[in-house]
Amino acid sequence: MKGILGKKVGMTQIFDEKGEVVPVTVIEAGPCFVTQIKTPERDGYAAVQLGFEEVKPKRLTQPQLGHLRKNQLPPLRYLREIRVSDVSQYEEGQKIRVSIFDVGDRVDVTGISKGKGFAGVVKRHGFRGGPKTHGQSDRHRAPGSIGAGTTPGRVYKGMRMAGRMGNARVTVQNLQVVLVDPERNLLAVKGAVPGARNGLLIIREARKTR
């Protein structure tokens, strides 16, 4: 399992070798540092903690700085863990670059989706809403019935209703890597990726490959 942290730069399209247009998301990935290694003996599970994006020291608290100073690392904005089966190939303080991925690799990309606020049922769950005409009043985007009458006498749990939408952790699986640029720390994957521009992304080797 290999992974890296990155930042969404934006979307564009490029031409592949066949001359076809491929929609891509450009990600500024790494360089990351291995800030801590978690072992089953000490922590109960195996993982590497990665740090990304250097910042001014005053942006971090003293405990955060102390944690990084253990491995003589610069102040880093983000720390995220990636579960690995074997930690022996990693060492604390090690630098991880985009070059761990090659063009054609499959990756899973995790990010925080854009918040949509309190969204109705049409936007949030794709309901069709009510008829637009034939004397409808206030029914255009209504959810319709949410259950039967006296029996069961309550609304079932999990009924899809309006509420907060987005701003949640979302993973898109099996995206194809179409471009790796170790010089500029850039990575481009085919398709869209959760979150706004400049949002933090975790890029991992794909768990399920088609």
Add this chain to the structure above:
Amino acid sequence: MADLMKSVERVKPNPNIPELRPGDTVRVHNRIVEGDRERVQVFQGTVMRLRKGGINANFTVRRIAAHGIGVERTFLLHSPRIEKVEVLRRAHVRRAQLYYLRGRRGKAARLREKRYVGENQ
């Protein structure tokens, strides 16, 4: 950040595409892939509009096909599938988008030719 984007969208102008303007009559040589065979198809017509946008820049060509049916095709300016574009004629137009050609047919859809075409001829 915008610079990072640009480095991905490197635009290399196609040397076989001259500068195009709305109203130009052009022949577009386009490579077409059919299964595992490739051939070049020619599309001749009037440039109706040019749309900028870096690597996504495109242009639309309108031609009158059989039975007076108008056919419009949009080509990606930077597509490697465009073999070459020939400009046959340049016309005097006063608009950037020649959508008004859609409502016209026959003689009404003619454009006045621009005889003198500066140094980029």
